[in-house]
Amino acid sequence: MTTIREKKKAPEFGLTHKKTENFSEWYQQLVIKSELLEYYDIKGCFIMRPWSYYIWNVVKESFTRDITRMGVDECYFPLLVTKNALEKEANHIENFAPELAWITKCGENDVEPVAIRPTSEAVMYPYFKKWLFSHRDLPLKLNQWCNVLRWEVKSTLPFIRGREFLWQEGHTAYYEKEGAEQEVLQILDLYEKIYTDLLAVPVIKGRKTENEKFGGAEYTTTIEAFIPVSGKAVQAATSHFLGKNFSKMYDVKIVDRCNNEEYVYQNSWGLTTRCIGIAVMLHSDDIGLVLPPRVSKFQLVIVPCGSLNGDVCAYIARIKKEVEDRGVRVFLDDRKNVLSGFKFNHWELKGVPLRMEIGMNDYNNNEVVVVTRMNRCKKRVSSTNIADYVVNELNTIHDQMYENAKNEQMKRMRTANSWEHFKCELSCNNLIMIPFCGRIECEEVIKEETTVRKNGCVEQQGAKSLCVPFENNERKSLQCIKCGEACDRYTLFGRSY
Amino acid sequence: MTTIREKKKAPEFGLTHKKTENFSEWYQQLVIKSELLEYYDIKGCFIMRPWSYYIWNVVKESFTRDITRMGVDECYFPLLVTKNALEKEANHIENFAPELAWITKCGENDVEPVAIRPTSEAVMYPYFKKWLFSHRDLPLKLNQWCNVLRWEVKSTLPFIRGREFLWQEGHTAYYEKEGAEQEVLQILDLYEKIYTDLLAVPVIKGRKTENEKFGGAEYTTTIEAFIPVSGKAVQAATSHFLGKNFSKMYDVKIVDRCNNEEYVYQNSWGLTTRCIGIAVMLHSDDIGLVLPPRVSKFQLVIVPCGSLNGDVCAYIARIKKEVEDRGVRVFLDDRKNVLSGFKFNHWELKGVPLRMEIGMNDYNNNEVVVVTRMNRCKKRVSSTNIADYVVNELNTIHDQMYENAKNEQMKRMRTANSWEHFKCELSCNNLIMIPFCGRIECEEVIKEETTVRKNGCVEQQGAKSLCVPFENNERKSLQCIKCGEACDRYTLFGRSY
Numbered sequence: 001m002t003t004i005r006e007k008k009k010a011p012e013f014g015l016t017h018k019k020t021e022n023f024s025e026w027y028q029q030l031v032i033k034s035e036l037l038e039y040y041d042i043k044g045c046f047i048m049r050p051w052s053y054y055i056w057n058v059v060k061e062s063f064t065r066d067i068t069r070m071g072v073d074e075c076y077f078p079l080l081v082t083k084n085a086l087e088k089e090a091n092h093i094e095n096f097a098p099e100l101a102w103i104t105k106c107g108e109n110d111v112e113p114v115a116i117r118p119t120s121e122a123v124m125y126p127y128f129k130k131w132l133f134s135h136r137d138l139p140l141k142l143n144q145w146c147n148v149l150r151w152e153v154k155s156t157l158p159f160i161r162g163r164e165f166l167w168q169e170g171h172t173a174y175y176e177k178e179g180a181e182q183e184v185l186q187i188l189d190l191y192e193k194i195y196t197d198l199l200a201v202p203v204i205k206g207r208k209t210e211n212e213k214f215g216g217a218e219y220t221t222t223i224e225a226f227i228p229v230s231g232k233a234v235q236a237a238t239s240h241f242l243g244k245n246f247s248k249m250y251d252v253k254i255v256d257r258c259n260n261e262e263y264v265y266q267n268s269w270g271l272t273t274r275c276i277g278i279a280v281m282l283h284s285d286d287i288g289l290v291l292p293p294r295v296s297k298f299q300l301v302i303v304p305c306g307s308l309n310g311d312v313c314a315y316i317a318r319i320k321k322e323v324e325d326r327g328v329r330v331f332l333d334d335r336k337n338v339l340s341g342f343k344f345n346h347w348e349l350k351g352v353p354l355r356m357e358i359g360m361n362d363y364n365n366n367e368v369v370v371v372t373r374m375n376r377c378k379k380r381v382s383s384t385n386i387a388d389y390v391v392n393e394l395n396t397i398h399d400q401m402y403e404n405a406k407n408e409q410m411k412r413m414r415t416a417n418s419w420e421h422f423k424c425e426l427s428c429n430n431l432i433m434i435p436f437c438g439r440i441e442c443e444e445v446i447k448e449e450t451t452v453r454k455n456g457c458v459e460q461q462g463a464k465s466l467c468v469p470f471e472n473n474e475r476k477s478l479q480c481i482k483c484g485e486a487c488d489r490y491t492l493f494g495r496s497y
Numbered sequence: 498m499t500t501i502r503e504k505k506k507a508p509e510f511g512l513t514h515k516k517t518e519n520f521s522e523w524y525q526q527l528v529i530k531s532e533l534l535e536y537y538d539i540k541g542c543f544i545m546r547p548w549s550y551y552i553w554n555v556v557k558e559s560f561t562r563d564i565t566r567m568g569v570d571e572c573y574f575p576l577l578v579t580k581n582a583l584e585k586e587a588n589h590i591e592n593f594a595p596e597l598a599w600i601t602k603c604g605e606n607d608v609e610p611v612a613i614r615p616t617s618e619a620v621m622y623p624y625f626k627k628w629l630f631s632h633r634d635l636p637l638k639l640n641q642w643c644n645v646l647r648w649e650v651k652s653t654l655p656f657i658r659g660r661e662f663l664w665q666e667g668h669t670a671y672y673e674k675e676g677a678e679q680e681v682l683q684i685l686d687l688y689e690k691i692y693t694d695l696l697a698v699p700v701i702k703g704r705k706t707e708n709e710k711f712g713g714a715e716y717t718t719t720i721e722a723f724i725p726v727s728g729k730a731v732q733a734a735t736s737h738f739l740g741k742n743f744s745k746m747y748d749v750k751i752v753d754r755c756n757n758e759e760y761v762y763q764n765s766w767g768l769t770t771r772c773i774g775i776a777v778m779l780h781s782d783d784i785g786l787v788l789p790p791r792v793s794k795f796q797l798v799i800v801p802c803g804s805l806n807g808d809v810c811a812y813i814a815r816i817k818k819e820v821e822d823r824g825v826r827v828f829l830d831d832r833k834n835v836l837s838g839f840k841f842n843h844w845e846l847k848g849v850p851l852r853m854e855i856g857m858n859d860y861n862n863n864e865v866v867v868v869t870r871m872n873r874c875k876k877r878v879s880s881t882n883i884a885d886y887v888v889n890e891l892n893t894i895h896d897q898m899y900e901n902a903k904n905e906q907m908k909r910m911r912t913a914n915s916w917e918h919f920k921c922e923l924s925c926n927n928l929i930m931i932p933f934c935g936r937i938e939c940e941e942v943i944k945e946e947t948t949v950r951k952n953g954c955v956e957q958q959g960a961k962s963l964c965v966p967f968e969n970n971e972r973k974s975l976q977c978i979k980c981g982e983a984c985d986r987y988t989l990f991g992r993s994y
Binding site for chain 1: 551
């Protein structure tokens with residue numbers, strides 16, 4: 001017989017780490033305790049629980065709607081890829097080779113090794129070759145939502161860096177360069193929209209340097225987010241113009257109007273579940289998650305308080321219905337065996353944007369109490385037009401969350417015109433715009449010289465170029481702050497996840 | 498310089514095999530030429546092109562809506578599973594061990610082998626143990642849409658049997674047996690609904706025999722479809738009552754109201770992309786696909802015919818808009834460089850339910866020509882209330898496709914009360930209800946004795962039990978036609994994919 005003491009017990013409630021004191025511990029504790037995610041018994045693999053998967057579904061639906069309008073079709077290509085297909089594009093495979101997971105055995109038998117896709121260029125493009133004959137078959141626009149695997153040796157981090165992760169990958173082919181290049185930016189705009197309009201995260205748009213571009217791409221465009229507390233940037237999504245690099249390697253050509261054979265122009269673009277991690281890191285606090293209203297599974301939680309008679313219950317039901325009829329996602333937490341205080345803590349930990357407390361007094365006064373998770377501000381509100389109030393409040397919260405994050409980011413954007421100034425700003429965990437030549441070798445030197453070591457071990461990774469921002473970056477006569485070579489743009493540098 | 502002759506050419510149009518003459522070749526040619534699917538350079542892996550992925554998306558959306566209403570949450574568990582987790586449930590692993598794909602190498606390094614999930618019981622249930630504490634945490638209802646891998650040694654077939662396939666897998670836990678068992682049947686009903694209401698496929702519901710149930714389950718319920726031309730049945734979807742088998746192995750227990758520890762009851766249930774293959778096999782003909790209207794990406798294709806002036810174009814645009822406004826998915830094929838006849842063939846090969854031909858004459862008569870793909874029946878229809886006509890026609894087509902398939906199936910349902918009669922019906926490619934004892938050993942004998950061999954090689958697999966149908970199967974005093982043991986139900990047998 002097991003005694004009560006031996007029986008399994010629920011883990012301790014609430015966060016014990018603070019965001020500003022120990023960001024890394026705080027984050028890892030937060031994602032587990034808020035039930036966004038669970039660590040898995042294989043390193044770098046995580047379980048997405050319903051609370052986070054809901055966010056991903058909102059992102060999926062929104063992005064799918066947008067790209068469907070652009071004529072992109074959904075499809076599915078296999079998980080496995082042969083060595084032969086992978087090795088066709090040398091620049092591409094070079095980047096992924098150390099991270100490839102190989103299946104070598106099936107059941108008891110050895111098999112010809114096949115890899116798990118780290119991304120699907122090598123999976124898809126041999127079939128583009130097979131399907132495309134004429135310029136009239138173009139543009140070809142495909143997208144798939146799938147899992148990919150990269151056997152990361154670097155330290156993994158929930159949502160931000162995992163071995164397996166979920167994403168969408170778009171792969172398109174064009175006859176004309178112009179159309180392809182337009183699409184690259186159009187997609188980047190859609191990515192920005194997901195961050196700003198759904199996740200309340202401000203991003204910086206720009207182009208990657210030679211060193212940081214996607215292997216095999218002509219160029220890579222990116223949106224970069226910034227986590228002020230850790231002073232680190234994160235690549236939030238990328239859209240690549242592949243030019244004819246892949247089509248030449250995979251022999252993807254078509255016959256044009258003049259009956260000439262031409263290689264096609266190609267793009268690829270991807271957004272991952274990392275977006276959830278970025279939003280969580282940015283908005284949450286020492287109490288728990290703070291979810292942006294548009295992606296939160298519940299936008300409003302109603303907690304009945306004190307002893308209630310039938311009239312109050314009807315009052316609550318009426319309010320719930322009014323708000324739901326306006327499309328708000330409401331949860332009524334009427335659990336009998338749980339104290340109100342526990343419920344408040346529970347939903348604050350889980351980051352629900354609005355809480356409504358309703359008791360006898362509120363009913364008698366035709367009022368409700370509304371608490372905003374973001375700032376924990378508490379208000380008495382008349383229940384007349386309560387649905388208008390809630391809808392309005394949710395939009396206001398979104399805007400305020402975005403504004404706050406944007407202000408924090410702006411405060412940390414610096415410009416440095418000398419190497420010394422750059423190092424100083426970097427040590428203050430800032431983002432820094434610098435005149436930079438763009439050369440791979442020079443970037444490697446900057447990275448190396450800003451790497452912090454202790455007893456031979458890397459204590460802090462060196463600074464990376466994040467992007468050459470599109471905005472406020474007109475051509476100037478500048479000199480690279482490291483090598484002195486002439487350049488015409490500022491490049492954004494910082495430490496990064 | 499390449500000469501024109503050497504340039505790549507589009508493959509030959511149209512089907513060259515006939516459904517009744519060479520079903521297997523016909524099917525494999527059909528799925529490729531209609532652009533549902535492409536063979537991949539790894540055996541048993543297939544590319545789902547947009548034309549089939551659209552069908553999958555319709556199924557996904559419909560089923561997700563239904564299970565969300567039942568309180569099922571979406572989530573995502575990892576692709577990889579450790580040997581240790583897999584080996585906990587002996588009956589379960591026994592079935593999957595020969596089909597497991599193992600990753601043993603990452604980059605250049607050997608790693609502790611991990612398998613790709615063949616299904617996710619072993620992936621998920623260790624975490625159910627971690628998350629569940631009290632009976633108040635139940636029921637737990639999770640579902641994920643994902644890919645799984647089973648290294649099939651049997652011959653693979655597009656959609657029907659692949660090494661990697663897409664599916665949804667639902668995994669739930671209950672405190673009370675009754676609720677769990679209710680859910681098993683509720684889900685089976687939803688699966689049936691997908692087949693009948695979306696794919697126009699009739700299915701037979703029942704319970705699997707001991708020999709055919711899911712490894713580790715208490716029992717398995719199933720829906721079975723039948724392909725008359727090949728005389729083979731296909732398992733269309735399954736819903737398993739796992740009882741406490743897995744919860745005991747994975748130690749998933751909770752504290753109940755009386756403070757006792759209890760193992761939970763569990764279910765798992767799955768539907769795969771196989772449903773697309775079944776619908777394609779059943780409905781299509783020698784000309785090409787015949788898609789059920791509710792899952793076809795385009796439900797109506799409009800082909801303008803002859804030379805058109807502006808008035809006719811406006812007429813076509815008006816009709817298109819009217820029909821679209823009623824929610825019909827319309828494609829206007831106004832390609833200039835392609836003959837109408839080619840367009841007709843193209844969309845017939847791709848199985849679009851309705852085609853509308855509109856030319857000068859039609860415009861002058863305020864008419865359109867409508868051709869139904871299913872029976873290639875051609876009608877002149879007034880353009881007044883054309884949207885009503887189309888909406889109505891699409892529903893009629895669905896009903897007719899279902900009726901036709903149901904009739905074909907019923908015609909092939911036999912009952913045999915002796916072994917000789919059974920063998921005779923089997924050789925006529927029928928489905929056969931027989932009194933059967935249900936014992937594993939007896940089923941193995943039936944399978945063995947009906948296997949057709951030639952020079953020692955299996956030419957035709959033996960008969961399998963498909964299910965003990967729920968309907969028209971009241972308790973009777975019967976004797977197994979093979980071993981003579983007493984039994985009280987008929988069991989459906991047949992050859993099967």
